[in-house]
Amino acid sequence: MADTLTRDERLYRIRHTTAHVMAEAVLQMFPDAKIAIGPPIDNGFYYDFDLPRSLKPEDLEQIEEKMREIVKGKHALTREVVGKEKAREIFHDQPFKLELIDDLPEDVEVSTYTVDTFVDLCKGPHVEDTGAIHPKSFKLLNVAGAYWRGDEKRPMLQRIYGTAWETPKELREHLNWLAEIEKRDHRKLGRELDLFSTHEEAGSGLIYWHPKGARIRTAIEDFWREEHRRGGYELLYTPHVGKSWLWETSGHLGFYAENMYSPMELDNADYYAKPMNCPFHIMIYQTAKRSYRDLPLRWGELGTVYRYERSGVLHGLLRVRGFTQDDAHIFCTPDQVEDEILEVLQFSMRMWHAFGFDRIKAYLSTRPEKSVGDQADWDRATESLRKALEAEGMEYELDEGGGAFYGPKIDLKVQDALGREWQMTTVQFDFNLPERFGMTFVDKDGQEKRPYMVHRALLGSLERFFGVLIEHYGGAFPVWLAPVQGVVVPVAPAFNDYADQVAKTLFDAGYRFEADLSDNRMNAKIRSAQTSKVPYMLVVGENEQTAGQVSVRTRTGERLDPMSVDAFLKMVAKKVTDRELI
RNA sequence: GCCAACCUAGCUCAGGGGUAGAGCAGCUCACUCGUAAUGAGCAGGUCGUCAGUUCGAAUCUGACGGUUGGCUCCA
Known part of the structure; x- marks a missing residue:
């Protein structure tokens, strides 16, 4: 048996x-x-x-x-x-x-x-x-x-x-x-690779991005912005604080106050650090009379928010008190919502594949008992989520009644190189805020109607995503993300000038290369590049200098045939533009 | 916030009632050196903070702060 x-x-x-x-x-x-x-x-x-x-x-x-x-x-x-x-x-x-x-x-x-x-x-x-x-x-x-x-x-x-x-x-x-x-602990690698730090004296749960961490973040953000441009998004910048009127109207002071930083008083008014970006985006929506012709509006922002998390739950980059969401809000008509959701889902999948995550699970959460909004809207929204998942051929689990009180949602969990699941992407309907702020658009028939509003964050927060990314790659980032893409190593001080010149050529071409001109011996330089998980080590000496070449060693220990600086540059350029995952 | 453990040099850690150690990193000097550590020297810490016990505390006690593992898996 x-x-x-x-x-x-x-x-x-x-x-x-x-x-x-x-x-x-x-x-x-x-x-x-x-x-x-x-x-x-x-x-x-x-x-x-x-x-x-x-x-x-x-x-x-x-x-x-x-x-x-x-x-x-x-x-x-x-x-x-x-x-x-x-x-x-x-x-x-x-x-x-x-x-x-x-x-x-x-x-x-x-x-x-x-x-x-x-x-x-x-x-x-x-x-x-x-x-x-x-x-x-x-x-x-x-x-x-x-x-x-x-x-x-x-x-x-x-x-x-x-x-x-x-x-x-x-x-x-x-x-x-x-x-x-x-x-692979990102806190350990973050210190060893000089990527980020936190400072208890200056406040727990707040992240300091060091130059090398910031290089990676810049690469992530550049890619993110370009993809959003292609995806028909406009980008916004909004303030970090807002007066109590805003948070009373949004309802945050009612149901989210315990997660907010205490107010700052100024001119007899209370200003709160933002725990979410949505009310600010709505303020921009409200600056004009919106027509159905304007919709859908897709507005994204890398918005830094602050939330009070209990001290015991803080954890490196994964659970913090200040973080930058890759947030966006889509305002659309009920007719448009199905296409919009499908696009968001496809967008998200493109993003995850680009960063090297292939195993993704979806969770669909439906209306809970205590909730706001018309049943018809909930049905339509939930249906659009389900259809998008099915159109993408994604397996999903149904979490009946697991949605927020203001709308149904899809969450995506991505699996990292060690098989651990992380909840990252969230696509969430909101039938609450448009109501509270009295948002409208003028439809074809001249009637003012309520737009649908969808919150979505693909990577979630840059801090948390960075933490997961560090652990996924064990600190050995693909070339397009690596903070230092290559180090030029002269075999002896006599070749320092040539090494410097090679590094400069690559740097000027837009890549993150440097020459190691320290007093150390060649083997020590290679070791140092190797332990910092630099993808390429370019060894140069007599032969290379004479031929205008570089000898390429990869961080996997592989040695490529000597090649011209130009040929190497082309190889790196291809890996970067294709965002190859080695 | 709660329970437990931990907090010694930039990092990793040893030590431990008589007043502090190593390796790496850093700095200085020497070295003509081909794919994971050249050698020598120097410098670096009020041992998390504040109280208490003691002739004497980094070491013992307490409070506070921080970090870490948990506090969701339901006989």
Whole structure:
């Protein structure tokens, strides 16, 4: 029977059972421990405990050791249907379990699973016996605080995370994957490659882009602007602060105030740093009487916004308090909306492919119970989103009722080189703001009508996107993005002039090249370029100088035949214009 | 915000009740050197901040600040 299970099902059981085994081990160490829940999760499992003291990393090793012993006992997992009454007796000294029992629906079959000496309230499923768990295929990873039932008003428990697999080899592979994630950590690479920094003294969650980071951002923005020009967008620049009137009208002071920076008072008025760009774009919309002939209006802005995020959630470039959205708002007639959405989706896909992301998943979120707007508009908008996804042949998951109160949306999650998913693109209808600001356009029939408004951010925020990009490439950016595209390395000081001249030629042609004229030896220069993940190292000496050539070494260690500076320039130019992904 | 761990030179880290160490980076000097580290020397820190204990604190205690892992996966 076990043969018929899928790998995911087998792993689910292994992880579930391993969590129980861990709970038994913890109870052996702390007989008074109160146990909460212990589900399997992606790649592993966790279990939450209320313990008499904080766990130390050494404790994990000890728990792991006990777990191995338990597992080796090949104890059977036995299921027993007990009913609520009996369950209450069994868990009379386990308050968290009692609470869970109370919350179970009446009609559900209440069961327990027993392994060795440990009985847990559990619906299963589990492995047949602990012989199915290889003692060297699991590992406890870390301890973290977690609120009982995720509620910060409830007790803080200690959560032990672990990972578990079918074989020791799979465990090793997973641990290697975790090591790779650590190696690619954008905070680490950001420091090593001198891309960006943050400064607690100057404010957490605020990003400082260093010259090399700024070069990459410039390349991203230039590309972004050009694509928007082609895509029929106009670009806007709007202020960073707005008076309370604006945020009262938009409703932000009502429903978003806790995420906004406190106001600055000036001339008896409160000014707020913007958490979103939309009200500003609407102000521009309102400067003229708009005709159906003007629509659609596609207005984009690289708009920097500020939001208050709780200090504990800040994380490098990925979760910050100040960031630049690649924002745009599309104002259109209901007739136009279908085409507009399709174009946005295609635009987004072009963007992701250009940056080297091919695996993309879509999520369609529909109307929640508490929401504003006409049902007919919601239906039409949702239909246009669905049609666009289908026209693009994209697989998508439906999140019924998962939309914002002001409109349905599509979110795109992109998968990076390590298979991790990041939510980036969002395309969102808004039936709220046009209403609040009283936006109109004059239609063919001379009647004033309400335009449709769509918010969309493709990359999301430049900071967050940069963080994902760094990790996706592990800092080895493709040539079109690399902050330094190549370093010219003279084999000896006698060739410094020639090296300088080569670098200058490439620089003047518009590329990011420099000569390394330091006192170091050639090997050291190559090493230094290599560790900064520079795509090309151009080695020049006697031969090259005489022939007007360069010897090209790539960061992959490959050596190309010597070529003229001109030929190299053409090669780089092609890679840059084609945005090749090597 | 809450729980835990951590905070020593620009970076990575060692040390630890008697007043601070390494490697790399930086600076200086020497070196005619072909595809991942030439050598020598110099300089660099009120050991996160503020209090307390002590003859003496970077080391022990507490508060504060920051960073990191979590706080969404539901028997």
